[in-house]
Structures are given as C-alpha cells and as structure tokens.
Amino acid sequence: MYAWLWRHLPGxxxxxxxxxVGLALAFAAVLWYLVFPWVEPKVQFDHGVVDGTPASSTAPTAPATPG
Structure with a gap:
C-alpha cells in the first residue's frame, strides 16, 4: 500500500x-477530531464493571480498622 501511494504522489x-506527511497528519486529524469523539460514547473505556454492577466513585467504603 505504501509503495502504491508513493508511486501515485506527484513530484x-x-x-x-x-x-x-501532510496526508498522514490530515488523516490523524480526521480521526482525532471526528471519528474518536463519535466512537467514545459508544465504547466507554473508563467504565469498569465487576459482577454486572457498574463501579461508582461515590460508593461508601468500609472504614479502615486499626490492626
């Protein structure tokens, strides 16, 4: 693919x-500003699930017992 692209570029x-380099930067910009923001709500990498219940940062935690 790279050889095909190189042969078809002028100059x-x-x-x-x-x-x-310009085409690679344009492709990266399209991914960064259009594709990734569109996909992010659908994938939700930052939501951990254990035993079917979503993790919550506001869940009460057990107090530490002195040992």
Whole structure:
C-alpha cells in the first residue's frame, strides 16, 4: 500500500515526502477530531464493571480498622 501511494504522489522525493506527511497528519486529524469523539460514547473505556454492577466513585467504603 505504501509503495502504491508513493508511486501515485506527484513530484520528486522531497515533494512526495512532504505530501505523504501532510496526508498522514490530515488523516490523524480526521480521526482525532471526528471519528474518536463519535466512537467514545459508544465504547466507554473508563467504565469498569465487576459482577454486572457498574463501579461508582461515590460508593461508601468500609472504614479502615486499626490492626
């Protein structure tokens, strides 16, 4: 795939390198600003589930007993 892309970019190697870097940055920007924000609410990596109940940071904890 990289060879195909390199062959189809116009110009000498300096221009091809600049275009390839620009295309990679544009692709990364589309992922960062459009795709990832759209996917994030659907995936929810930061929600841990144990035994079918979602974890809560406000759940009461048992007091520490002196030992």
């Amino acid at each position: 000498r190697w300096q221009a091809r390198t600049a275009l390839a």
